[in-house]
Amino acid sequence: MVCIKQVPATTAEKRYTADLRLDRAAAEAVINPLDEYAIEQALRLQEAGDVESVGYLSMGPEQAAEALRRALAMGGDDATLVTDPALPGADAWATARVLAAALDKMAPDVALMGMASDDARGSLVPGAVAALRGVPLLSYGSELRVEGSVARIRRLTADGFDILEAPLPVVASVTDQVGEPRYASLKGIMAAKRKPMETWSLADVGLSADELHGAALTRVVEARKPEAKPPTERVEDVNADEAVTRIVDWLTARKLV
Amino acid sequence: MSNDVAFFAEFSDGAPARSALELAAGAAELAEQSGGEAIALAYGPGAGDAGSLGAAGASRGIVLGDGPGPAIGHAMAAAAAVRELTPLAILSPATPNGRDLAAALIGLLGVPAFGPVRAARIEDGHLRTEQATLQGSVVTVSEPADGAPQPAIVLVLPSTFTPREGGTGTAAVTPAPASEAGSLGLAHVVESHPAEAAVANLEEAKVIVAGGRGVGSAEGFAQLEELAAALGGAVGASRAAADAGWVPYQLQIGQTGKVVKPALYVACGISGAIQHRVGMQTAENVLAINKDPDAPIGEFADLFVVGDLFAIVPKLTAEIRRRKGR
Numbered sequence A: 001m002v003c004i005k006q007v008p009a010t011t012a013e014k015r016y017t018a019d020l021r022l023d024r025a026a027a028e029a030v031i032n033p034l035d036e037y038a039i040e041q042a043l044r045l046q047e048a049g050d051v052e053s054v055g056y057l058s059m060g061p062e063q064a065a066e067a068l069r070r071a072l073a074m075g076g077d078d079a080t081l082v083t084d085p086a087l088p089g090a091d092a093w094a095t096a097r098v099l100a101a102a103l104d105k106m107a108p109d110v111a112l113m114g115m116a117s118d119d120a121r122g123s124l125v126p127g128a129v130a131a132l133r134g135v136p137l138l139s140y141g142s143e144l145r146v147e148g149s150v151a152r153i154r155r156l157t158a159d160g161f162d163i164l165e166a167p168l169p170v171v172a173s174v175t176d177q178v179g180e181p182r183y184a185s186l187k188g189i190m191a192a193k194r195k196p197m198e199t200w201s202l203a204d205v206g207l208s209a210d211e212l213h214g215a216a217l218t219r220v221v222e223a224r225k226p227e228a229k230p231p232t233e234r235v236e237d238v239n240a241d242e243a244v245t246r247i248v249d250w251l252t253a254r255k256l257v
Numbered sequence B: 001m002s003n004d005v006a007f008f009a010e011f012s013d014g015a016p017a018r019s020a021l022e023l024a025a026g027a028a029e030l031a032e033q034s035g036g037e038a039i040a041l042a043y044g045p046g047a048g049d050a051g052s053l054g055a056a057g058a059s060r061g062i063v064l065g066d067g068p069g070p071a072i073g074h075a076m077a078a079a080a081a082v083r084e085l086t087p088l089a090i091l092s093p094a095t096p097n098g099r100d101l102a103a104a105l106i107g108l109l110g111v112p113a114f115g116p117v118r119a120a121r122i123e124d125g126h127l128r129t130e131q132a133t134l135q136g137s138v139v140t141v142s143e144p145a146d147g148a149p150q151p152a153i154v155l156v157l158p159s160t161f162t163p164r165e166g167g168t169g170t171a172a173v174t175p176a177p178a179s180e181a182g183s184l185g186l187a188h189v190v191e192s193h194p195a196e197a198a199v200a201n202l203e204e205a206k207v208i209v210a211g212g213r214g215v216g217s218a219e220g221f222a223q224l225e226e227l228a229a230a231l232g233g234a235v236g237a238s239r240a241a242a243d244a245g246w247v248p249y250q251l252q253i254g255q256t257g258k259v260v261k262p263a264l265y266v267a268c269g270i271s272g273a274i275q276h277r278v279g280m281q282t283a284e285n286v287l288a289i290n291k292d293p294d295a296p297i298g299e300f301a302d303l304f305v306v307g308d309l310f311a312i313v314p315k316l317t318a319e320i321r322r323r324k325g326r
């Protein structure tokens, strides 16, 4: 089961609503880029016959169904959207509660996630879901394998890499080193329209709005533009010697040499 | 509930990681603001020596475990310790290990999480964190929601706090309350493949000379090595350069690589994609050398030199060496 999040496109202009939440309606929405790598990894496992089926799970507004449809166009079998009026503004903890509850119902061998979401950037949801479900975490894999009753990842270390292993079921997260995500083919896009997609409410996963503490244990009190940096100094149309002189002067003025 | 500020102190090869020293200083600073103590939650090989963090700012240390396994294996011990301490906040390094431990605590304890942050403080007993969201386009200030339980967990970016120098003292060390590692302890290392050559730790470098696709080859990177050596720094890279196999992935800077904050960042043949930018935009001084006058890095570098890096870099190296009298 691949957990995917719909996020504003990296290039889209972002705006905040009056209550300091991201105005998701104003920005073009895409599958979180790092989740595309998780999708790619899952589809490769399915093609190799290591896993039987690939499904997608997302928590988000109704329009997140578009992200699920796009994932289905890349491949895989079915999708589930958890959406509820109580969920906008959900933080890492609330998101993990909801995903863990949905995954409890689905009981997949592997819940596969991206290493981080573009907007929250916490890399917290995978570990929190593993803790809530009481299953092992294999995080930051540059490759995931499923062999019989165990899962294995390759993970970068300070100076090399390790292979980590855990018994199924697991929560796993993968990096952008698993291989470039495929594009959806026209055939895939057509096929995706007929693949099953379910929509669940909070009650469907056995949770109530009260339990989720207003969907967030955190609150944004201020949002502002970062302090403007001084404008860039440009060195153009000069030969290499002149460029070097200018660079050294600049380094010297800033006491960097 | 206490006013204490705890922090995760990672040890490896018998010594505290750089992040442990930075967070010890940070926790001491926040503890002073809250009127509590700075408490180290130490894990990893050498964690038994957590007392040494006294000189770095810690008043007390609790040893979660000194095994070499993945950090999340210490999550149940951390949760048991934190239930007893109920500190105001826990600072956690925004590294893979630190994030996994923090994430597990969020799941186990149902507590708020912040970050990755680049500033944190306690004002009138309330935690406030500052975070650049949405790839740096907006800065938000956050705090725990009303009624949110303690502690707040704060992921802290490298170089947010500066380690104390010349400190003295030893922190009193106790073991964590007994706990079972549980299912989070089941993930384990079955093979280790260290690299043959040593790999620089970019998070500690004061100067980074980074290369991108424009560097063209591993041989091209040798020229950057020379410049880095002359400046007393280390070499970093864009993902394109790591993907090409010119340098190991440990040197990649950006969203899926390291986040660095050196005094000087020299970007050679790097276009400045947003995913690269988020890893280096807080560098104090950014010099970019790029032959494309319209490269996006020209919009946020401090000094943007339009030119061929192969013509400029060797001459720059020679001039810096000459000035240093070598």
Ligand SMILES: Cc1cc2nc3c(=O)[nH]c(=O)nc-3n(C[C@H](O)[C@H](O)[C@H](O)COP(=O)(O)OP(=O)(O)OC[C@H]3O[C@@H](n4cnc5c(N)ncnc54)[C@H](O)[C@@H]3O)c2cc1C
Binding pocket: A033, A034, A176, B211, B212, B213, B214, B215, B237, B238, B239, B240, B241, B252, B253, B254, B255, B256, B257, B258, B268, B269, B270, B271, B272, B273, B274, B275, B276, B279, B289, B290, B291, B292, B295, B307, B308, B309, B310
């Ligand atoms: C999910 C995701 C995560 C990513 N994470 C990262 C990350 O962590 N780090 C990262 O770096 N990227 C990351 N990327 C990739 C990023 O989007 C860019 O593709 C990448 O940073 C480009 O690398 P580059 O600047 O080296 O190459 P290019 O964009 O190809 O730029 C090469 C530059 O070199 C210049 N050049 C060429 N020859 C010369 C010369 N002789 N002299 C001077 N200049 C020259 C060119 O003008 C050009 O500007 C990520 C992408 C995705 C989708």
Ligand SMILES: Nc1ncnc2c1ncn2[C@@H]1O[C@H](COP(=O)(O)O)[C@@H](O)[C@H]1O
Binding pocket: A003, A004, A005, A006, A032, A034, A035, A038, A057, A058, A059, A060, A092, A095, A099, A112, A113, A114, A115, A116, A117, A118, A120, A121, A122, A123, A124, A125, A126
């Ligand atoms: N709302 C969501 N719906 C589904 N998956 C999510 C959601 N939020 C986060 N995830 C998953 O958790 C990963 C890490 O996200 P984060 O902790 O926000 O950095 C993402 O790459 C997704 O795989």
